Amino acid sequence: MDTFDLNYYWKSVVDTIQDGVMIVNPEGIVISVNRAFEDITGYGRHEIVGKLCTTLNCTSCEIARREEGCHWCVMFKKGHLRRQKCSITRKDGRIVNIFKNASVLKDKSGVVTGAVETMTDITDLMAKETQIESYRRELDAEDRFYGMIGVSSPMQQVFELITNAARSDAPVIIYGESGTGKEMVARAIHDAGADGNRPYVKVNCAALNESLLESELFGHVKGAYTGAHKSREGRFEAASGGDIFLDEIGDLPLSTQVKLLRVLEEKVVERVGDNHSIHVDVRIISATNRQLSNLIANGTFREDFYYRINVIPIHVPPLRERIEDIPLLARSFFNRILLKSGKKLDGISKTAMDNLMAYPWPGNARELKSAFEFAFVSCPGGMIDADHLPPQIAAAPTSCNGVQCPQTESLDDVKRRRLIDALKQATGNQSEAARLLGISRTSVWNQMKKYKIHL
Helix, strand or coil: CCCCHHHHHHHHHHHCCEEEEECCCCCCCEEEECHHHHHHHHHHHHHHHHEEEEHHHHHHHHHHHHHCCCCCCCHHCEEEEEEEEEEECCCCCEEEEEEEEEEECCCCCCCCCEEEEEEEEEEHHHHHHHHHHHHHHHHHHCCCCEEEEEEHHHHHHHHCCCCHHHHCCEEEECCCCCCCCCCHHHHHHHHCCCCCCCEEEEEEEECCCCCHHHHHHEEEECCCCCCCCCCCEEEEHHCCCCCCEEEHHHCHHHHHHHHHHHHHHEEEECCCCCCEECCCEEEEEECCCCHHHHHHHHCCCCCCHHHCCEEEEEECHHHHHCHHHHHHHHHHHHHHHHHHHHCCEEEEEEHHHHHHHCCCCHHHHHHHHHHHHHHHHHCCEEEEHHHHCCCCHHCCCCCCCCCCCCHHHHHHHHHHHHHHHHHHHHCCHHHHHHHCCCHHHHHHHHHHHHHHCCC
């Protein structure tokens, strides 16, 4: 293609570019723009050509004009701008966020004849970043307690027990149905302790057979069994000085219970295949979804071991017993999946929320999270409605046997009520109320201001 052809096609090439292009002379008079520039700024060619480029009120240009001793535009002195984040004002007055690139134009003699500028509209990107930051702030909001969410009275009691357990080194056992968040409670006990840098090790007692479980817990020496090619420390050694979380402790074999009883009483372990005692200083946090009293009755769980681990029991309530937490959990799961998926959904409809509140949740919070993962797949856009939820939840009756359903109380009403209750219990002491609620004193003050609560 010769020079004549290039000049002939140049306008079509520039108009094909998605970024806005503007050419100005040394005095800043606009002499040419492309079609994308018209779309971004709202100015047609006939409206902007012949006018000063300052018509766009670019924020980066404002900064440049304040520079002393420079040309009216610093870009002419520097010679270029690269990926400068700024904003311009459209013809209709709307602010548009852009990335700007610019460069001076010179003739063959090196004399500046003008400048060319490109602009990329990043308004949608900025809006998404703002939304993401908003969701992140919400995910770190005051209704959280070491990652757990709950404004209900049962959960507030759990939070208080966690705080008290964290101050002790006594064994803790966490009871709760599957999906209630027992592992989160265990982690919170550890994190709420005086030294968060202590080791934290978790073991699922139901995932391994008896021989592998003992090797996992206590370690083994080289040659202890086929495949033991080298010595290996166990989880108790790794957790020494910290906490070990034994999940599904009701599935422990009796022989392992005996060995763990010795660990609790003497604070020593022996690696499989060795008789050398190793001192360990570990606090045991255990969890189960089973009734240990029934296991003791049928001889599959040792009573003496039960009394050693059942020093500080914490019962995590099922979701059906704390339904006022469902809107908070639903919003949290919605925001988390929204951030992860990038799908554009507007929120949760009242109809969908009514169904969520009425459903009994046999799978607890874990099932609620799965329901939103399903909804994000089934909802094409807009609001998540009842028919986007899993069938068993969408079919849940939303009446409460003719009485007023608990969901008629708004989330703000719940928060206001629990704050008033805490302040009454603390006889007006805001620091004590904050401790009871598991939030900061600043959060108490902010809520009092928001809900117009006066002492």
